Amino acid sequence: MSRTSMDAVEVILFDLDNTLLDRTRTFGRFVEHLLHTYLDESEITPAIYERIIHLDEDGYKDKRELFHQLLAELPWRKGGPPEHAELMAFYQREYVNQAVLFEQALDVVTAIRSKFRTGLITNGQTAIQHGKVDRLGLRPYFDAVIVSEEAGVKKPDPAIFAMAAEQLQVKAEQCLYVGDHPVNDIAGASRAGMRTIWIEVNQPWRADLDAEPLHRIKRLQELPSLLL
Secondary structure (H helix, E strand, O other): OOHHHHOOOOEEEEOOEOOOEOHHHHHHHHHHHHHHHHOOHHHOOHHHHHHHHHHHHHHOOOHHHHHHHHHHHOOOOOOOOOOHHHHHHHHHHHOHHHOOEOOOHHHHHHHHHOOOEEEEEEOOOHHHHHHHHHHOOOHHHOOEEEEHHHHOOOOOOHHHHHHHHHHOOOOHHHEEEEEOOHHHHHHHHHHOOOEEEEEOOOOOOOOOOOOOOOEEEOOHHHHHHHHO
């Protein structure tokens, strides 16, 4: 990234899941907790674990639909399957407790805050996303935290990116957005007028996208050397 391309940037905005938060490990820990809570130990197999991971679609499956599928498929204890509402409540209560960050995530954000203001834009439920932010101690590291449910708009709609810029009292072109999803993060932020950096995690790049990030990285730890 050239010096000129960063001269106007005042704010670095981050996605949460699969950018700062290790969503794969977080959901995997939740699945293990779910299985050990509701299934007999003899019924817990790698195949069942992998089936749930597959059905979850890297977090993009609506959880109401996911739990309807699990109720139909899993070998629940002999007393019978729990109610759908019970599983949803279990998810709302327990998922946040399994949240883990990528290695050195706080070190990376701390280093970036030495030069830039920072913000967080994440799609998801208000209680779940704010719960993860607080569970992980992230809130002091950001000057703005925007969650799509309470914002009333979600990525890739440019309006949610514009909302962050407005809260931080900067123009879109003064922001750089870091995220893992080619459409929701990179295309959305680009359409809002922001520069972007794509972290390649689980979501493949789409050839039909006309948004091109300034940089493509594979690990969050690569970020400071590009920005500082």
